[in-house]
Amino acid sequence: xxxxxxxxxxxxxxxxxxxxxxxxxxxxxxxxxxxxxxxxxxxxxxxxxxxxxxxxxxxxxxxxxxxxxxxxxxxxxxxxxxxxxxxxxxxxxxxxxxxxxxxxxxxxxxxxxxxxxxxxxxxxxxxxxxxxxxxxxxxxxxxxxxxxxxxxxxxxxxxxxxxxxxxxxxxxxxxxxxxxxxxxxxxxxxxxxxxxxxxxxxxxxxxxxxxxxxxxxxxxxxxxxxxxxxxxxxxxxxxxxxxxxxxxxxxxxxxxxxxxxxxxxxxxxxxxxxxxxxxxxxxxxxxxxxxxxxxxxxxxxxxxxxxxxxxxxxxxxxxxxxxxxxxxxxxxxxxxxxxxxxxxxxxxxxxxxxxxxxxxxxxxxxxxxxxxxxxxxxxxxxxxxxxxxxxxxxxxxxxxxxxxxxxxxxxxxxxxxxxxxxxxxxxxxxxxxxxxxxxxxxxxxxxxxxxxxxxxxxxxxxxxxxxxxxxxxxxxxxxxxxxxxxxxxxxxx
Numbered sequence: 001x002x003x004x005x006x007x008x009x010x011x012x013x014x015x016x017x018x019x020x021x022x023x024x025x026x027x028x029x030x031x032x033x034x035x036x037x038x039x040x041x042x043x044x045x046x047x048x049x050x051x052x053x054x055x056x057x058x059x060x061x062x063x064x065x066x067x068x069x070x071x072x073x074x075x076x077x078x079x080x081x082x083x084x085x086x087x088x089x090x091x092x093x094x095x096x097x098x099x100x101x102x103x104x105x106x107x108x109x110x111x112x113x114x115x116x117x118x119x120x121x122x123x124x125x126x127x128x129x130x131x132x133x134x135x136x137x138x139x140x141x142x143x144x145x146x147x148x149x150x151x152x153x154x155x156x157x158x159x160x161x162x163x164x165x166x167x168x169x170x171x172x173x174x175x176x177x178x179x180x181x182x183x184x185x186x187x188x189x190x191x192x193x194x195x196x197x198x199x200x201x202x203x204x205x206x207x208x209x210x211x212x213x214x215x216x217x218x219x220x221x222x223x224x225x226x227x228x229x230x231x232x233x234x235x236x237x238x239x240x241x242x243x244x245x246x247x248x249x250x251x252x253x254x255x256x257x258x259x260x261x262x263x264x265x266x267x268x269x270x271x272x273x274x275x276x277x278x279x280x281x282x283x284x285x286x287x288x289x290x291x292x293x294x295x296x297x298x299x300x301x302x303x304x305x306x307x308x309x310x311x312x313x314x315x316x317x318x319x320x321x322x323x324x325x326x327x328x329x330x331x332x333x334x335x336x337x338x339x340x341x342x343x344x345x346x347x348x349x350x351x352x353x354x355x356x357x358x359x360x361x362x363x364x365x366x367x368x369x370x371x372x373x374x375x376x377x378x379x380x381x382x383x384x385x386x387x388x389x390x391x392x393x394x395x396x397x398x399x400x401x402x403x404x405x406x407x408x409x410x411x412x413x414x415x416x417x418x419x420x421x422x423x424x425x426x427x428x429x430x431x432x433x434x435x436x437x438x439x440x441x442x443x444x445x446x447x448x449x450x451x452x453x454x455x456x457x458x459x460x461x462x463x464x465x466x467x468x469x470x471x472x473x474x475x476x477x478x479x480x481x482x483x484x485x486x487x488x489x490x491x492x493x
Contacts, residue, residue: 073198079132080191082124087184089121094177100157101170111160118154135187142183150176267407268332268349271399283398289347290360290435291413292331292390293421294367296340306378314377315340318384321370329363330355334409345409348397357392357438361445362468364388364429369473372427389420391432420462429465436463444469 031049096114100106106114129136140147153173220227263272274281296302296318303311318340326333326344330352334343344363347356371386393413400408416432424430430450431439439445446466452459 073195075131076191076195076198079128079135080188080195082128082131083135083184083188083191086121086124086128087181087188089117089124090177090181090184092117093121094174094181097153097157097173097177098170100160101166101173104164104166106157106160114157118158132191138187139180139183143180146176146179150180267399267405270349271407281399283396284349285394285396286348286351287394288351288354288356288392289345289395289413290356290390290392291395291409291417292344292346292360292364292388293418294342294344294364294386294388295337295421296371297385297387297426299340302376302379302382306376310378318371318374321374322367325366325370326363328366330359331363334407343409343414345395348395348409349407354438357435358442360390361429361431361435361439361465362471364390364465365468365471366473368427368429385426387421387424387426387428389417389422389424389430390435391417391420392435392438419460423462431463431465433461433463439465 093114096106096110096117099110100114125135149172153169153176260272260276263275266272267275271281302314306314319336319342322342323333329346330350331344331346332348332350334345334348336342344360346352346359346363352359368386368388371384374384376382376384391413393411393416395409395411395413397407397409399405420430420432431447436447439447445468448464448466450462450464452461
């Protein structure tokens with residue numbers, strides 16, 4: 001026993017003494033022998049020693065409950081675990097409360113420890129009753145008066161009124177708390193019995209399930225050769241069907257890509273997506289947009305001097321060039337007219353802030369330059385010339401029509417933009433006062449005022465857009481298709 005003197009603590013967290021029951025018994029016995037010969041061991045040391053051991057054991061219980069969370073009686077397991085924890089904390093509360101009545105009060109550390117144990121015990125018990133309400137009703141039915149007495153004495157301890165030792169109150173406290181703890185132990189045993197019965201039933205059911213599964217497996221093994229033969233035959237048929245279905249699906253996806261592509265060429269992508277998702281297309285008002293009109297000067301005269309086949313070839317070549325240029329800018333080609341005219345908008349239907357006017361302006365310069373480089377086939381020394389005009393303002397856009405719906409723009413902005421084009425000059429870009437004001441703030445565009453013109457009976461001040469600082473039109477944009485069928489084939493592929 002002499003070798004135990006001088007040791008201030010025994011480490012209950014060490015796993016050595018938890019390996020088997022005898023090691024744990026010897027560990028506790030050695031501490032008790034130390035208490036018998038070492039006067040330095042206090043009540044607090046003893047409480048802490050046993051609490052640490054209980055905490056470790058309860059932790060194991062918690063781990064076991066957590067691992068069994070998928071079983072049918074997991075609520076009872078959790079309630080059992082919470083009751084065990086509450087019982088442990090209530091036992092510590094009983095010990096500290098007895099110290100209070102024996103000494104007539106508690107120091108600050110002891111008082112805080114008491115409050116912590118009391119609150120933890122109450123919390124664990126409350127959690128237990130939430131998972132198993134029967135526990136609360138049993139305690140309420142068994143100890144109505146005892147609960148009142150315990151509550152009163154708990155209040156005295158919480159207030160920590162130091163009035164001097166009272167052996168009678170201490171004995172009364174200890175007996176009442178012991179009754180409560182003993183009954184909690186009874187409930188604990190009942191719950192443990194319920195858990196064991198449930199587990200035995202589940203084990204029996206599991207055995208029955210295993211037997212049934214073994215019988216089924218045996219039957220499967222007996223029928224296996226026949227089943228395998230039919231499976232092989234069905235698998236071959238499925239593979240053939242899947243191969244055909246794969247090809248058909250591939251063709252369907254390709255055709256869907258073509259359909260989506262055509263719809264996105266026919267309508268703005270946002271509107272096309274709404275149609276595909278069966279959403280209503282509501283008219284919208286756009287406060288900031290720029291509308292552009294452009295037409296090939298003298299196209300009717302040119303068309304009258306060449307064959308229809310040559311007219312179509314000329315138009316396809318022209319619009320392939322225009323479309324390739326427009327792809328470089330944040331614009332939407334609203335419409336293509338039969339007289340080699342086109343209508344383009346920016347800021348509609350996708351709003352782009354104040355960039356709409358600069359996108360249209362740069363595009364207009366690019367289109368005029370690109371068209372001016374195109375010769376007219378079968379006509380010597382003849383080149384195409386584009387007359388352009390645009391205006392910035394407000395417009396309304398929406399889907400119009402049923403059999404062949406079109407995305408149309410309406411408003412004075414459209415009319416004014418059309419006037420800017422029709423009253424312009426070949427290879428020139430005429431812009432309105434509103435567009436001029438917006439471009440002027442950019443400081444990159446060269447513009448020249450045009451003499452006031454009489455348009456539709458009213459005088460208007462317009463401007464010529466001459467150039468943009470640093471802008472150089474690309475000589476040629478190569479497209480990867482030569483005809484519309486080629487384009488559709490690329491979309492399919």
